[in-house]
Amino acid sequence: MNADNAQITSDNRLVCCLSPFDETEVRGWFPPDVTLRMVDPTIGPRDLQAACTGATVVIGDLLHRAVLDRHFLAVLAPGAFVQQPSVGYDTIDVPTASQTGVTVANAAGYNSDAVADWVVAALYSLVRGLHWRDAQIRKGQWPDHSPARELSTLTVGLLGFGNVGHAIAQRLTPIVDTVLYHDLRKAETAAAYVSQQEVLERSDVLSVQLPLTPATRGLIGADELNRLPEGALLINAGRGGVVDEQALADAVTAGHLAGAALDVFADEPLKQDSPLLACDRVLLSPHIAGDTVTANDRLLDVVRENVQRVLTGWPPEHMVTSSR
Numbered sequence: 061m062n063a064d065n066a067q068i069t070s071d072n073r074l075v076c077c078l079s080p081f082d083e084t085e086v087r088g089w090f091p092p093d094v095t096l097r098m099v100d101p102t103i104g105p106r107d108l109q110a111a112c113t114g115a116t117v118v119i120g121d122l123l124h125r126a127v128l129d130r131h132f133l134a135v136l137a138p139g140a141f142v143q144q145p146s147v148g149y150d151t152i153d154v155p156t157a158s159q160t161g162v163t164v165a166n167a168a169g170y171n172s173d174a175v176a177d178w179v180v181a182a183l184y185s186l187v188r189g190l191h192w193r194d195a196q197i198r199k200g201q202w203p204d205h206s207p208a209r210e211l212s213t214l215t216v217g218l219l220g221f222g223n224v225g226h227a228i229a230q231r232l233t234p235i236v237d238t239v240l241y242h243d244l245r246k247a248e249t250a251a252a253y254v255s256q257q258e259v260l261e262r263s264d265v266l267s268v269q270l271p272l273t274p275a276t277r278g279l280i281g282a283d284e285l286n287r288l289p290e291g292a293l294l295i296n297a298g299r300g301g302v303v304d305e306q307a308l309a310d311a312v313t314a315g316h317l318a319g320a321a322l323d324v325f326a327d328e329p330l331k332q333d334s335p336l337l338a339c340d341r342v343l344l345s346p347h348i349a350g351d352t353v354t355a356n357d358r359l360l361d362v363v364r365e366n367v368q369r370v371l372t373g374w375p376p377e378h379m380v381t382s383s384r
């Protein structure tokens with residue numbers, strides 16, 4: 061399907077794009093009778109509502125700066141469609157969208173290979189202490205030579221076994237001793253399904269790739285970190301609110317954890333008073349795990365195809381709620 065043969069079925073043809081996509085490219089996705097409005101997602105809730113009033117289609121903010129709450133959803137055209145150009149959709153009030161007939165879709169799976177690559181890179185760096193040894197040498201120090209564990213001896217636990225969890229398991233199964241996982245759903249896979257408690261108690265390296273939901277917010281706190289084996293490592297490339305950052309900093313400072321790698325934070329950008337900044341064993345990265353050229357190209361394809369589907373009367377793919 062392309063813009064040339066699109067048949068707009070709705071009377072209202074306003075598409076509001078909150079992402080910093082190239083306007084000329086997005087304009088080219090639609091026939092001329094569709095109005096495209098590029099909207100700055102940082103203008104504040106009231107101005108955002110004013111700019112998107114009557115929109116049939118909203119392309120959300122890939123940088124998660126706009127909160128699409130019930131007030132925002134209320135100004136959209138009846139039966140509107142929101143395409144979130146990311147996997148996570150925790151900035152959208154999905155229950156209200158369901159109740160009010162707004163369809164929401166995400167871009168499931170577009171960046172799972174990219175995130176899994178980042179997790180593997182973080183794991184290698186953590187296991188060999190590359191990040192903190194580099195930092196110490198730059199400060200004129202000569203780091204200690206405490207020996208590392210080889211990857212082939214490690215048990216890696218995956219909390220969250222969706223697209224990203226699967227992609228991590230695919231990469232790690234050939235190179236570590238054991239891959240365990242816990243998820244709401246059991247999958248057909250070589251990795252071993254265990255309870256959340258068992259993942260915590262057995263993981264030399266715990267990798268968390270969960271969505272932020274009421275059930276996962278704060279899921280990994282002091283108690284859960286204490287259940288990890290002495291000297292364990294933690295990786296989080298899912299959502300910041302899932303891991304309690306103060307509890308993590310405390311566990312690393314106390315030496316119970318040997319280190320951690322975080323790509324996501326409860327508040328982004330990370331605040332200068334974050335306790336994590338004082339922990340040199342914690343590798344910090346600015347929410348770039350999924351950000352590769354390949355994933356970004358795939359994302360534009362997913363968004364274009366889905367919005368074109370909706371404007372031509374087809375149901376979208378990757379629906380997270382449905383009004384139809």
Ligand SMILES: NC(=O)c1ccc[n+]([C@@H]2O[C@H](COP(=O)([O-])OP(=O)(O)OC[C@H]3O[C@@H](n4cnc5c(N)ncnc54)[C@H](O)[C@@H]3O)[C@@H](O)[C@H]2O)c1
Nearest residue numbers: 147148220221222223224243244269270271297298349350
């Ligand atoms: N850092 C990044 O750049 C980046 C990129 C992509 C995704 N993410 C985040 O990572 C999350 C996971 O990505 P994905 O592509 O694997 O998503 P996904 O939807 O394919 O998988 C999520 C998995 O989490 C499971 N789950 C949900 N709640 C759970 C709970 N309470 N306990 C156990 N399992 C639970 C689901 O059953 C599902 O299998 C996304 O929601 C997103 O927020 C971050």
Ligand SMILES: O=C(O)[C@H](O)COP(=O)(O)O
Nearest residue numbers: 122123146147148350351
């Ligand atoms: O940088 C990106 O591609 C997005 O912020 C990733 O969003 P996600 O974590 O929700 O996929």
